[in-house]
Amino acid sequence: MLRGSVRLDEFNNILETITHTEEYPPDIPAIWDLSELDTGNPEISMIEELNDVRKRYPERGKTKLAIVASGELTFGLSRMYEAFSAELPQMLRVFKDRASAEVWLQEANAS
Numbered sequence: 001m002l003r004g005s006v007r008l009d010e011f012n013n014i015l016e017t018i019t020h021t022e023e024y025p026p027d028i029p030a031i032w033d034l035s036e037l038d039t040g041n042p043e044i045s046m047i048e049e050l051n052d053v054r055k056r057y058p059e060r061g062k063t064k065l066a067i068v069a070s071g072e073l074t075f076g077l078s079r080m081y082e083a084f085s086a087e088l089p090q091m092l093r094v095f096k097d098r099a100s101a102e103v104w105l106q107e108a109n110a111s
Contacts (some may be wrong), residue, residue, distance in 0.1 A: 008046075012053050019059045026059035029105050033098060034066040045109060047077065051084045059091075065092040066101035 019026045054060070067082070069075040076093040085092050095101040 006051060008049055011050060012056070015057050015060070018058050024058075027061040027063040029064040029066075031066045031068060031098065031101050031105065032073050034078065035068055036072045037069075037074055039071075039073050047081045047084055050081060050086070051088070054085065054088060054090070059089055062089045062091065064105055065090050066105055067092065067094045068096070068097060068098050068101050069094055070096055 004091045006065065016027070020032070069078040073096065075096060082092050083095050093101075093104055095104065
C-alpha cells in the first residue's frame with residue numbers, strides 16, 4: 001500500500017527494484033493500492049510524468065497491473081492515468097476495492 005504523496009523519484013525506485021530483483025520476474029503482475037495516497041493538488045502533468053517513468057521499464061513486458069483507488073479523487077485520477085497508459089504494453093485497470101483487483105488479476109493470468 002502506498003501512503004503519503006506521489007513522488008516521481010520514489011515511483012522510479014519502486015519500478016527499478018521490481019524490474020531488477022532476483023526475487024521475482026520483472027513482468028510479475030502487481031496491485032498498486034492507492035487507498036491511502038495523498039493526492040494533494042494533482043496536475044495532469046504528473047500523470048504524464050508517471051507514465052513516462054513506466055516507459056523506462058520495457059522489461060515489465062505485457063504484465064497485468066491493477067490499481068486500487070477507493071477515494072473519488074484518487075479513482076478519477078487513476079482512470080485518467082489508465083487512459084494515458086493505453087499505449088504501453090502492460091494491461092492496466094483501476095478498481096475501487098482490492099478484492100475486485102485480485103479477481104481481475106487471477107482471471108487475466110488464467111487466460
